[in-house]
Amino acid sequence: MGTPDFAVPSFKMLIDEGYDIISVITQPDKPKGRGNKISQPPVKEEALKHGIEVYQPKKVKDKEFVEILKNLNPDIIIVIAFGQILSKEILSIPKYGCINVHSSLLPKYRGAAPINWAIINGEEVTGVTTMYMDEGLDTGDMILKIETKIGNEENAGQLHDRLAILGADVLKETLNLIKQGNAPRQKQDDSQSSYAPIMDKNLGNIDWNKSAKDIYNLVRGTNPWPSSFTSYKGNMMKIWKSTALDNEKTSKQPGTIIKVSDEGIYVACGRGILVVEEIQMPGKKRVKVQEYIKGNTIEKDIILGEKSEQ
Numbered sequence: 001m002g003t004p005d006f007a008v009p010s011f012k013m014l015i016d017e018g019y020d021i022i023s024v025i026t027q028p029d030k031p032k033g034r035g036n037k038i039s040q041p042p043v044k045e046e047a048l049k050h051g052i053e054v055y056q057p058k059k060v061k062d063k064e065f066v067e068i069l070k071n072l073n074p075d076i077i078i079v080i081a082f083g084q085i086l087s088k089e090i091l092s093i094p095k096y097g098c099i100n101v102h103s104s105l106l107p108k109y110r111g112a113a114p115i116n117w118a119i120i121n122g123e124e125v126t127g128v129t130t131m132y133m134d135e136g137l138d139t140g141d142m143i144l145k146i147e148t149k150i151g152n153e154e155n156a157g158q159l160h161d162r163l164a165i166l167g168a169d170v171l172k173e174t175l176n177l178i179k180q181g182n183a184p185r186q187k188q189d190d191s192q193s194s195y196a197p198i199m200d201k202n203l204g205n206i207d208w209n210k211s212a213k214d215i216y217n218l219v220r221g222t223n224p225w226p227s228s229f230t231s232y233k234g235n236m237m238k239i240w241k242s243t244a245l246d247n248e249k250t251s252k253q254p255g256t257i258i259k260v261s262d263e264g265i266y267v268a269c270g271r272g273i274l275v276v277e278e279i280q281m282p283g284k285k286r287v288k289v290q291e292y293i294k295g296n297t298i299e300k301d302i303i304l305g306e307k308s309e310q
Helices: 005-016 042-049 063-072 114-120 156-180 212-221 289-295
Strands: 030-032 037-039 077-079 098-102 125-132 142-149 228-232 235-245 257-261 264-268 273-280
Touching: 005 042, 005 156, 098 156, 114 125, 114 156, 114 212, 125 156, 142 156, 212 228, 212 235, 212 273, 264 289, 273 289
Parallel strands: 077 098
Antiparallel strands: 030 037, 098 125, 125 142, 228 235, 235 273, 257 264, 264 273
8 A cells, every 4th residue: 555656666675575466555546737637646657567456445444445455355564655544444454464664763753744844853863664553643563663864965855765765675674574473563652752744835935033954954854845935026936955054143134135146145044044055936947046147136135035925
């Protein structure tokens, strides 16, 4: 059971290791992009390449679909970024349980967007956890964990791709331990838990009163989606890349453009200065500031973020 790109490396690993995948359950096809063209989930695309049966129930807990699952009679169900909650009835179907691959070091960052929030919150380390699923949200007993450092300049898209591959490695080891009957089972300490809610478009709206480091982390954590943004003279300016000069001091009001050069747009923050290096203006491609200012003007002393809407 899986839907987006994150689940594909683990799915490929199961195929490469010769597991008998009796079916794939994924979310329904959805319209995507500007043309609203119907597109298939990445996991479905991969399954069809290998001639594996695909089910796309709107609600996995519907009685008819639960009966289909019971008839499939799987030994184990692997769940990776599936996008629907599994009922107690479904969790009890497979002999070896439902195993989830989650992109955080549980119990930290339970929920839909652990990769983004780890970066936004300035974490230096994250990882992947496999667990036996229960009825709670990412609360099941843990099996294995693997840690990885978050790169200083790594954005959410880059970390996502790394953790997807790590996830396949951890799942491979987890399944071997389950087959041998040696899989550990560790309860989560709920007092150490934190929540990573689903990403919202307005989350990227920059508050220049925050520190340069916090804004820098927001820019990384919302790249590639939903992206960070501010307004410049009433127009939305997306910010794709930046550098934080957290110890630089300025008496300017937060959001004020201090200077513009080939290095970028220097903006006063609540603490420190943010150097904006890559931007995207309405209807334009994302470009380095160095390129943008060759044919356009970014004015000094303008205050960013006034009447910023998306």
